[in-house]
Amino acid sequence: MRIIGFLFVYLFSLADLGAQVKDRYLELTHDTLSAEMVGTNFLRTTFSSAPQAFFMNKDCMDDCKAWEIEQLDDIYRFKAIEGHRLFHYSTDRLSAKTVEAPADRELYDQLSNLFRRALLLAEDVDGYSLGLDGYTCYFASTDTCGKVNVALKWAPEAGSLCRELTDLGDSVYSRIVRNETDWTLTKQVAAALLEKLEKEPVDTVRNPVYRGIWQLGLQLKNPVELSEVPQFPGFVDIEKYFYDKMEYPVDMLKANRGGYAVCQFTIDTMGMAKDVFTLESSEPACEKEVKRLINTMSHWLPAYDKAGKRVECMYAVYVSFRPQHHYTRQKIREAWDKQKEQLFVDYESMPEFPGGSAACLEFISKHLQYPSSYIGSNKNVRVTCTFTINTYGELEDIEVVRGSNIPAFDEEALRVLRLMPRWKPAVGYYQQPRFMKCRYTVPVIFTDPGK
Numbered sequence: 001m002r003i004i005g006f007l008f009v010y011l012f013s014l015a016d017l018g019a020q021v022k023d024r025y026l027e028l029t030h031d032t033l034s035a036e037m038v039g040t041n042f043l044r045t046t047f048s049s050a051p052q053a054f055f056m057n058k059d060c061m062d063d064c065k066a067w068e069i070e071q072l073d074d075i076y077r078f079k080a081i082e083g084h085r086l087f088h089y090s091t092d093r094l095s096a097k098t099v100e101a102p103a104d105r106e107l108y109d110q111l112s113n114l115f116r117r118a119l120l121l122a123e124d125v126d127g128y129s130l131g132l133d134g135y136t137c138y139f140a141s142t143d144t145c146g147k148v149n150v151a152l153k154w155a156p157e158a159g160s161l162c163r164e165l166t167d168l169g170d171s172v173y174s175r176i177v178r179n180e181t182d183w184t185l186t187k188q189v190a191a192a193l194l195e196k197l198e199k200e201p202v203d204t205v206r207n208p209v210y211r212g213i214w215q216l217g218l219q220l221k222n223p224v225e226l227s228e229v230p231q232f233p234g235f236v237d238i239e240k241y242f243y244d245k246m247e248y249p250v251d252m253l254k255a256n257r258g259g260y261a262v263c264q265f266t267i268d269t270m271g272m273a274k275d276v277f278t279l280e281s282s283e284p285a286c287e288k289e290v291k292r293l294i295n296t297m298s299h300w301l302p303a304y305d306k307a308g309k310r311v312e313c314m315y316a317v318y319v320s321f322r323p324q325h326h327y328t329r330q331k332i333r334e335a336w337d338k339q340k341e342q343l344f345v346d347y348e349s350m351p352e353f354p355g356g357s358a359a360c361l362e363f364i365s366k367h368l369q370y371p372s373s374y375i376g377s378n379k380n381v382r383v384t385c386t387f388t389i390n391t392y393g394e395l396e397d398i399e400v401v402r403g404s405n406i407p408a409f410d411e412e413a414l415r416v417l418r419l420m421p422r423w424k425p426a427v428g429y430y431q432q433p434r435f436m437k438c439r440y441t442v443p444v445i446f447t448d449p450g451k
Contacts, residue, residue, distance in 0.1 A: 224313075
């Protein structure tokens, strides 16, 4: 119960952390959310994967509303989904009704420029702000380099620039579904808001100048199609590792000074980080710390091509340094370390067969062959085997610990286990996130097919 209570406090702290930043700006999302919200997953049947101006109002207790302005040859138009309750959680995405409305070049340019400027000013905060009221607005646009940027804001304060943006987005949606054709007032509001945003200076710490220049995340050295992307142990977002393990530069902390560094490195076929170099940094201390964190991280699960061969790839990260967020993380870390001292487990997560336990049993059943010489003997045999799952998810040291006393059954059980694909390895969390070796035991059951 204490752990559950702490997790609630932790989540609430993150929500409060997001509320501490200036409400006038949007907040950049992480890459995983960007991919989900624009084109590749969410609303993929309706909107463009490279939008010029995309807006969505998602209320978990009400309809989901979204629109986009697009250009097809010389035709400009709005596209929207009609309000659909719980559309965000629906598996029947095609049930949402699509609505279209005419637009023109002037309006297209205004909204595109407005959204691009708003996203340029978006704050790159540490982690997500949680909308405890269930109301979240998303904005997306594509910059001149073809990079899709996505930002969010939940419950913006009245009178803020974010509130003006969300009100404009809601107004455009209402006019689309009412099939209105006079956009004069919308153009005036968009022009006035763009003028305000253009007067806002770009903060190179919160809004790094690399955006649209450097590509973050996974980058392939050669144009090769991957079957599995590299995975870092214990973290959905690699950025969380840097924020959690960061040793804030002492001089910067004393001066209450923030900064950032953008670094790129290679993940080799053993999952080790190497060839670290800096793409951009605000000062040498930030660069030095990020390089230290990269060089001391545990190994990744490497990338695999379509043939199942390990391949090298490159990865780029942006790491921000902000004093207030450092102090907040420090408090959270201390509380969590105290909780971990009371836990008597070695793993954060146990190893897992691809698809889970049911898929493991299905794999064994599919490949298991009952020894032909014993068909019709009415023998139902159980062979218990054990093996080691190494830090790459590969099986080692497969052996029978409780056999059947019939070599044919024991050998068949070992043969099937040697055919298994890579597992998801165990993850240890204490002090340093890392993949861990783990011993695993499975029963192999033979049922006579001839009885």
